[in-house]
Amino acid sequence: ITRHTQHFPSTFGAKIGRVPVEIGRRRLRIVVTGGAGFVGSHLVDKLINRGDEVIVIDNFFTGRKENLVHHLGKPRFELIRHDVVEPILLEVDQIYHLACPASPNEFEILDCVIYKTNVMGTLNMLGLAKRVGAKFLLTSTSEVYGDPLEHPQKETYWGNVNPIGVRSCYDEGKRTAETLTMDYHRGAGVEVCIARIFNTYGPRMCLDDGRVVSNFVSQAIRKQPMTIYGDGKQTRSFQYVSDLVEGLVALMESEHVGPFNMGNPGEFTMLELAEVVKEIIDPSATIEFKPNTADDPSKRKPDIGKAKELLNWEPKISLRQGLPRMVSDFRNRILNEDEGKGI
Numbered sequence: 641i642t643r644h645t646q647h648f649p650s651t652f653g654a655k656i657g658r659v660p661v662e663i664g665r666r667r668l669r670i671v672v673t674g675g676a677g678f679v680g681s682h683l684v685d686k687l688i689n690r691g692d693e694v695i696v697i698d699n700f701f702t703g704r705k706e707n708l709v710h711h712l713g714k715p716r717f718e719l720i721r722h723d724v725v726e727p728i729l730l731e732v733d734q735i736y737h738l739a740c741p742a743s744p745n746e747f748e749i750l751d752c753v754i755y756k757t758n759v760m761g762t763l764n765m766l767g768l769a770k771r772v773g774a775k776f777l778l779t780s781t782s783e784v785y786g787d788p789l790e791h792p793q794k795e796t797y798w799g800n801v802n803p804i805g806v807r808s809c810y811d812e813g814k815r816t817a818e819t820l821t822m823d824y825h826r827g828a829g830v831e832v833c834i835a836r837i838f839n840t841y842g843p844r845m846c847l848d849d850g851r852v853v854s855n856f857v858s859q860a861i862r863k864q865p866m867t868i869y870g871d872g873k874q875t876r877s878f879q880y881v882s883d884l885v886e887g888l889v890a891l892m893e894s895e896h897v898g899p900f901n902m903g904n905p906g907e908f909t910m911l912e913l914a915e916v917v918k919e920i921i922d923p924s925a926t927i928e929f930k931p932n933t934a935d936d937p938s939k940r941k942p943d944i945g946k947a948k949e950l951l952n953w954e955p956k957i958s959l960r961q962g963l964p965r966m967v968s969d970f971r972n973r974i975l976n977e978d979e980g981k982g983i
């Protein structure tokens with residue numbers, strides 16, 4: 641028996657007589673776990689728009705139905721309220737596994753939940769991929785590099801992570817998820833790929849999820865001081881969400897396992913980021929310094945040479961181009977909130 645004939649999707653499409661969406665390509669049925677979240681909902685838009693069938697699995701921990709409201713009722717779209725920690729039976733061709741609370745606000749409150757989601761949730765989705773012969777994509781994170789001793793970070797770097805710190809539920813959870821993914825690939829022949837995502841921003845981020853871009857943008861719009869943790873000299877590289885979605889799809893469609901760094905190599909200190917937000921939203925915005933959180937990585941910047949070479953992918957949208965695109969979404973949502981409160 642060849643691997644191909646063991647694969648469920650090779651007969652799946654033919655059996656129900658699917659209509660090809662592009663010349664030479666049949667319509668795929670794709671699961672997006674965490675599809676009601678920030679990145680997931682943009683990915684769903686892309687997959688639905690290109691003609692595929694999408695099933696979202698989400699328990700709405702940090703995601704919102706509003707992010708998907710424009711797809712509700714479409715015949716090629718289905719939304720299932722489900723926690724990936726529990727097993728689920730579905731028949732699909734591809735699995736984009738994004739489900740995981742990713743906001744720093746949740747790290748201390750939801751620590752066990754985050755770890756369980758990363759381990760048991762990933763195990764279940766890999767079990768599903770194995771059973772039906774689906775291709776599996778894991779959204780890992782630059783946090784697997786911890787507080788990196790190598791700069792910029794290449795995929796070959798093994799990282800510098802505190803296994804017992806407040807962020808461990810997230811970074812060690814993702815490291816375990818990567819291990820499981822590679823074990824299912826080597827041991828059970830599951831087709832897999834891994835993306836290591838660097839800080840990403842854009843419309844539909846939670847307004848108050850504690851991440852730096854959403855915090856600064858919300859604060860500047862609300863005329864509150866922008867909170868800089870520590871001295872503000874730590875660096876991050878900020879990627880606009882549509883660039884990431886292009887990268888995830890390119891990876892899923894490729895033959896490569898990865899891991900692949902996906903991020904924008906433009907590097908900014910938090911002080912510089914605050915300046916850009918000021919420039920774009922409100923030149924009179926102010927800054928307030930606050931103590932930094934434990935184990936905060938002092939610098940981060942992706943080396944994306946591997947993705948450029950093998951996936952022909954690189955981000956196109958700079959921070960100054962991307963930020964204004966999230967500002968109108970944030971303004972509208974903040975306005976609606978204020979109206980709800982009678983302000």
Ligand code: NAD
Pocket residue numbers: 673674675676677678679680697698699700701702703704722723724725737738739740741742743757761779780781782836837838839840841846
């Ligand atoms: P998000 O919080 O907006 O989305 C995560 C989604 O997963 C939410 O809709 C949430 O409700 C859902 N979810 C959480 N736990 C679940 C569970 N047990 N069962 C079902 N659904 C569950 O975050 P995001 O920024 O869109 O992140 C998506 C993925 O990308 C995450 O895996 C995250 O770790 C990864 N990532 C994101 C970034 C970034 O900067 N946005 C960076 C690195 C990695």
Ligand code: UDP
Pocket residue numbers: 726727728729730763764765766767768769770771
């Ligand atoms: N699983 C799932 N859906 C499926 C197949 C498996 O949720 O369609 C879950 C299954 O319940 C198990 C996990 O995935 O908890 C791993 O499955 P696998 O078959 O690899 O392991 P086993 O069940 O043999 O321990």
Ligand code: UDP
Pocket residue numbers: 744839850851852853855856867868869870872874876910932933936937
């Ligand atoms: N940060 C900040 N002010 C905020 C939120 C975050 O200065 O209001 C800092 C935080 O300490 C970190 C950087 O911004 O150094 C990026 O934080 P974020 O939580 O967005 O991403 P991550 O730490 O996961 O890269």
